[in-house]
Structure formats: structure tokens, C-alpha cells
Amino acid sequence: MPKTxxxxxxxxxxxxxxxxxxxxxxxxxxxxxxxxxxxxxxxLYNSFGNKRGIYVESLKFYKDKSSQSVQSFLLDSKTxxxxxxxxxxxxxxSGKNGCLLSNCATExxxxxxxxxxxxxxxxxxxxxxxxxxxTKGQLNxxxxxxxxxxxxxxxxxxxxxxxxxxxxxxxxxSKLDSLVKTTLSILY
Amino acid sequence: MPKTxxxxxxxxxxxxxxxxxxxxxxxxxxxxxxxxxxxxxxxLYNSFGNKRGIYVESLKFYKDKSSQSVQSFLLDSKTxxxxxxxxxxxxxxSGKNGCLLSNCATExxxxxxxxxxxxxxxxxxxxxxxxxxxTKGQLNxxxxxxxxxxxxxxxxxxxxxxxxxxxxxxxxxSKLDSLVKTTLSILY
Numbered sequence: 001m002p003k004t005x006x007x008x009x010x011x012x013x014x015x016x017x018x019x020x021x022x023x024x025x026x027x028x029x030x031x032x033x034x035x036x037x038x039x040x041x042x043x044l045y046n047s048f049g050n051k052r053g054i055y056v057e058s059l060k061f062y063k064d065k066s067s068q069s070v071q072s073f074l075l076d077s078k079t080x081x082x083x084x085x086x087x088x089x090x091x092x093x094s095g096k097n098g099c100l101l102s103n104c105a106t107e108x109x110x111x112x113x114x115x116x117x118x119x120x121x122x123x124x125x126x127x128x129x130x131x132x133x134x135t136k137g138q139l140n141x142x143x144x145x146x147x148x149x150x151x152x153x154x155x156x157x158x159x160x161x162x163x164x165x166x167x168x169x170x171x172x173x174s175k176l177d178s179l180v181k182t183t184l185s186i187l188y
Numbered sequence: 189m190p191k192t193x194x195x196x197x198x199x200x201x202x203x204x205x206x207x208x209x210x211x212x213x214x215x216x217x218x219x220x221x222x223x224x225x226x227x228x229x230x231x232l233y234n235s236f237g238n239k240r241g242i243y244v245e246s247l248k249f250y251k252d253k254s255s256q257s258v259q260s261f262l263l264d265s266k267t268x269x270x271x272x273x274x275x276x277x278x279x280x281x282s283g284k285n286g287c288l289l290s291n292c293a294t295e296x297x298x299x300x301x302x303x304x305x306x307x308x309x310x311x312x313x314x315x316x317x318x319x320x321x322x323t324k325g326q327l328n329x330x331x332x333x334x335x336x337x338x339x340x341x342x343x344x345x346x347x348x349x350x351x352x353x354x355x356x357x358x359x360x361x362s363k364l365d366s367l368v369k370t371t372l373s374i375l376y
Contacts, residue, residue: 024295182343
């Protein structure tokens with residue numbers, strides 16, 4: 001059983017998630033993690049097992065933080081469309097590192113079945129959230145019924161990932177703004 | 189100046205591109221490249237400079253092969269919609285490794301300006317191709333004019349990347365089929 005941790009776990013995971021977000025899994029060494037956290041190797045191994053353990057906990061940390069952001073957008077939005085606009089605009093304005101979970105998918109999903117399942121589960125949760133938003137928009141007459149709310153939800157999650165990739169290869173802000181508008185215009 | 193190469197460059201790049209496609213850049217070692225090509229290190233260094241050199245040539249090789257596939261879809265398709273369907277269906281049926289260029293974007297674009305420019309240039313070319321297809325569909329009355337052909341082209345390229353990421357985290361074939369249908373339905 002691990003000894004009592006003498007550090008702030010939240011703070012440590014924040015630093016590790018930032019590092020993995022910037023460099024990816026394979027380019028990040030244990031020494032990088034030691035340097036970024038100012039913890040020694042044995043503390044890290046005691047608490048997380050190995051590099052993959054730190055990575056998986058960092059993914060969960062990032063996912064929880066992202067969910068909190070999304071929830072705050074929902075609370076602040078007056079309409080289903082403006083909720084979606086907030087989520088998608090956030091995606092194109094979060095810097096050049098893209099989304100840690102999309103980056104993880106392309107780097108790891110084909111090599112690590114456990115991580116793939118984690119990502120699929122995260123996708124299911126995001127789709128459930130999108131389905132609720134689209135259903136509201138369909139019921140209040142803002143959105144069309146050409147596709148079911150579930151079909152639109154799958155579409156929105158996939159499109160969001162595409163937009164994160166696109167925003168990593170171009171700095172053309174007006175192009176990204178227009179891309180978000182086009183993507184959401186399918187709904188109305 | 190490099191000595192005359194005593195190997196089939198096309199065949200070697202095919203093997204290297206397959207390896208990078210499966211493992212990514214950072215997880216692939218020079219030893220992996222030696223093992224997969226059956227060439228010694230000095231031959232590889234003479235011809236490509238370093239690991240990044242092999243990677244960049246592999247990206248170009250993959251891009252050219254992908255362009256050839258896309259061109260053959262265009263020749264075989266009777267309508268703009270069926271051309272797009274072929275391209276998108278190919279994307280969800282090409283295996284669990286996703287797209288080498290999308291994977292490259294999420295792993296490398298934020299760390300390597302030269303590779304980022306290569307990917308952006310590739311994106312521009314794909315968008316040009318999509319713009320031509322959409323323009324034809326708009327002129328023949330199959331596609332709507334709610335957005336310009338250029339806007340739809342940006343959307344299609346980004347959506348295609350999203351679909352490649354999505355197809356890495358789920359094996360649900362009917363969900364992916366439905367995703368392609370929804371994505372293209374914006375056009376008609």
C-alpha cells in the first residue's frame with residue numbers, strides 16, 4: 001500500500017497533464033516528470049506505479065477539468081445553440097497543443113486497449129451531453145429533425161475532435177471561426 | 189553528397205511509413221527502423237540524414253499514396269456526392285491506426301514548425317480538392333448554397349480528420365457509417 005502522499009495530488013497532476021499535453025506520452029520521460037513536479041522518482045512510483053499510471057491519472061484529471069468547463073458553459077448559455085458555440089469556440093481558442101484526449105487517441109488508442117476503452121467511455125459521455133443539448137434545441141424549435149439527437153451528438157463529438165486537429169495545423173483564426181459556424185449550421 | 193542508394197527507396201519508405209503509422213514518431217527508434225527495413229544505420233543516415241529525415245520522407249510517401257487513392261475515387265465516382273462518400277468510407281475502413289497525417293498533427297505540429305507547415309500545405313491541397321467537388325455538386329443542383337464551396341471544403345477536411353480520430357476509439361461500424369452520412373448531409 002502506498003505511503004501517505006506528502007504532496008498536493010491535484011497540483012502534481014495538473015503539472016503532469018500540462019507536460020503530457022505539450023509533449024505527448026512517448027516523448028515524455030520519467031526524468032521530465034521528475035523535473036516538472038519537483039518530486040523524486042520513488043515518490044512518483046509509490047503514488048502512480050509507473051509512467052503509464054501517471055499518464056492515466058493525468059488523462060482523468062484533464063477530463064474532469066474539461067467537464068467542469070463544459071458545465072460552466074451550459075450554465076452560462078441562454079440557448080442550446082449558444083451552449084454549443086461556447087464549447088466549440090473554446091476548442092479553437094485553447095492554444096496550439098490541441099486536446100489532450102484527442103492527442104492521446106491518435107498516439108495511444110491503437111497500442112493500448114485500456115486507454116482506448118477510457119477514451120471511448122469519455123466519448124460516450126460527451127455524446128450524451130451533446131444529445132441533451134440537441135434534444136432541447138429540437139424541442140424548442142431552434143434545431144431541425146433531419147437527424148436524431150443521437151446522430152447529431154455523434155457528429156458533434158467527432159467534428160469537435162476534427163476541429164481540435166485542424167486548430168493545431170493552422171493559425172488562421174477567421175478560418176477556424178468560419179469552420180465552427182459551418183459545423184453547427186447543420187442543426188438549423 | 190549521398191552515395192548511390194543500393195535499395196528500392198519506394199519500398200523502404202513504404203515500410204517506414206507503415207511503422208510510423210502504427211507506432212508514431214516518438215515511440216519509433218532508429219533500431220526499429222533498422223529492423224523493419226533490413227538496412228544498416230549508415231545506409232539510413234546516408235540517405236535520409238536522421239530519424240526526422242526518414243519521418244518527413246515517410247509522410248510525403250504516405251501523402252502521395254493517399255492522393256492517388258483519392259484520385260482513383262474521383263475517376264470511379266458518377267456524382268460529387270458519391271466521390272465524397274468513397275473518400276469518407278475509405279477513412280472509416282482503413283484500420284485502427286487512423287491517418288498518419290492526422291496522427292502526425294497531434295503528435296508533432298506543436299513541437300516542429302517545419303512539419304506543421306507541411307501539414308497545413310497538405311490541408312490546403314485537400315481543401316482545394318474538396319472545393320472542386322462541392323462546386324460541381326452546387327452547379328449540378330445536388331448540393332445547396334447555404335455555405336460557399338470554400339467553407340464546405342474547410343469543413344469537410346476538418347470533419348474527415350475528426351472521423352479518423354473517432355474511428356480509432358470505437359469499433360462500432362454502424363455508428364461510423366451513420367456519422368459519415370450525417371457529416372455529408374450538410375451538403376444537400
